[in-house]
Amino acid sequence: MATIFDIKSAADDSHIRGSVSPEEWQVRVDLAAAYRLVAYYGWDDLIFTHLSAKVPGPDKHFLINPYDMMFDEITASSLVKIDVEGQPVVPTAHPVNPAGFTIHSALHMNCPDAHAVMHLHTPAGQAVSAMECGLLEHTQTGMVARGDLAYHEYEGIATDLGERDRLVEDMGDKHYMILRNHGTLAIGASVPEAFLRLYFLERACDAQVKMLAAGRDGLHNPPQGTPEKVREQTPEEATALVAKQLAWPALLRKLDRIDPSFRD
DSSP, rough: OOOOOOOOOOOOSOGGGGGHHHHHHHHHHHHHHHHHHHHHOOOOOOOOEEEEESSSSSSSOOOOOOTTSOOGOTTTTOOOOEOOTOSSSSSSSBOOOGGHHHHHHHHHHHTTSSSEEEEEEOOOHHHTTTTTTTTTSSSHHHHHHHEEEEEEOSSSSOTTTTHHHHHHHHHTTTTTEEETTEEEEEEEEHHHHHHHHHHHHHHHHHHHHHHGGGGGOOOOOOOOOOHHHHHHOHHHHHHIIIIIIIIIIHHHHHHHHHGGGGOO
């Protein structure tokens, strides 16, 4: 049985581009960029948590982080290609974490929009996940996320494959999720979409933790009907458009200025 410390036979991951399709390479670059951005915004948790993406094509393969690398080290070539059980498809010098793919595989395999799945353990996200009230709609990003938000009860470290069915049921047709007593999660039809949703959710959680310093009685409630209006103003197709055509290209330019090695 595989363990989180299994190290497969060594392979040189520095020349991957010539051995994969252009479509896979683009997903690799985008996912490596997402890992670097998570590190840049201070959302990483050492080597823990995961961002994953489907490999284009008929095979049920996915890309995920090598388990022995910090997020600010990850490159397009170092991402590990795995199957639905979290096992490497090709030899890799890096350890893999099949248990860590439990959450991701459930959503990838059962949610049509889950081409990218991103899960974090930020202090703000964990704090909101532990609040009985859940995510409040007292901020603009809170309003954007709350109408498309699901919750999943904590069942312990996600090593039980039986949890996958319950996770999918709880997600339903939503794109944001708060994993109770655990953290945050977002899915998307592409890496840019999932990342933008993750950004909105984390932004909302961070603001909520800070604003609750005033106490619930000290908060200003938005006018009646405003949260519903905001949700109408931010449909799924609008998120996709903003993510792919506006926010993501700008974020890639930011990374290129800081350190373009994520493209290697």
